[in-house]
Amino acid sequence: MRLLLAEDDPELSQNLRKQLKKQGFAVDIADNGVDAEFMGNEEPYDTVILDLGLPQRSGLEVLKNWRKQNNAVPVIVLTARDAWHERVDGFKAGADDYLGKPFHFEELLMRTQALLRRHHKSIGDNIESSGLTLDEERQTVTLATGVRVDLTGTEFRLLRYFMLNPDKILTKTRLTEHVYDQNFDKDSNLIEVYVRHLRQIIGKESIITKRGQGYIFKGKSASHPI
Ligand code: CA
Numbered sequence: 001m002r003l004l005l006a007e008d009d010p011e012l013s014q015n016l017r018k019q020l021k022k023q024g025f026a027v028d029i030a031d032n033g034v035d036a037e038f039m040g041n042e043e044p045y046d047t048v049i050l051d052l053g054l055p056q057r058s059g060l061e062v063l064k065n066w067r068k069q070n071n072a073v074p075v076i077v078l079t080a081r082d083a084w085h086e087r088v089d090g091f092k093a094g095a096d097d098y099l100g101k102p103f104h105f106e107e108l109l110m111r112t113q114a115l116l117r118r119h120h121k122s123i124g125d126n127i128e129s130s131g132l133t134l135d136e137e138r139q140t141v142t143l144a145t146g147v148r149v150d151l152t153g154t155e156f157r158l159l160r161y162f163m164l165n166p167d168k169i170l171t172k173t174r175l176t177e178h179v180y181d182q183n184f185d186k187d188s189n190l191i192e193v194y195v196r197h198l199r200q201i202i203g204k205e206s207i208i209t210k211r212g213q214g215y216i217f218k219g220k221s222a223s224h225p226i
Pocket of ligand 1: 007009053
């Protein structure tokens with residue numbers, strides 16, 4: 001999952017990025033509204049965390065512009081703690097959730113994870129698909145057999161994206177864009193390597209290769225031949 005963090009306080013944004021990365025998110029930062037709006041339109045973010053008080057262009061204006069251009073990216077707005085009118089304005093402009101500053105990182109994380117699950121119509125605390133249960137906190141996957149396996153950061157990010165987008169053709173480019181941030185050297189051959197790792201963990205039949213197109217994660221419980 002790739003996030004855009006639009007926040008002009010460098011200390012806060014660096015700190016949040018560090019913590020979000022630890023939780024398996026690829027994070028890009030925009031420190032002003034003009035860059036934020038541009039990046040949000042150019043890059044396929046899974047969620048945006050948008051400070052309303054941004055220089056050059058306000059977060060509210062950025063959000064309005066995205067929605068006007070039918071950009072439906074999920075957005076959590078960061079507002080001043082007691083400014084109820086900011087929250088109302090945020091929702092009117094198309095926000096999906098809000099958080100008043102200052103906040104605890106855990107709350108931002110929970111809201112981000114909940115928003116992503118809602119967006120991908122997954123219910124409950126963990127992401128479940130195809131007999132697999134992904135624990136976002138521990139970055140582990142529990143197989144249908146009950147065996148729990150630790151995942152590396154990249155394996156976790158890739159599997160989460162697969163599980164939230166089952167039964168769709170996902171190109172290597174798309175997977176790369178959602179698994180890595182913009183500073184990463186986007187070598188899509190790496191995706192092949194990680195898909196191979198994941199297949200060793202969750203079973204070959206769970207991820208199908210569509211030649212020349214990409215991969216499909218099988219959403220239904222894979223049936224084993226008898
Ligand atoms: Ca600000």
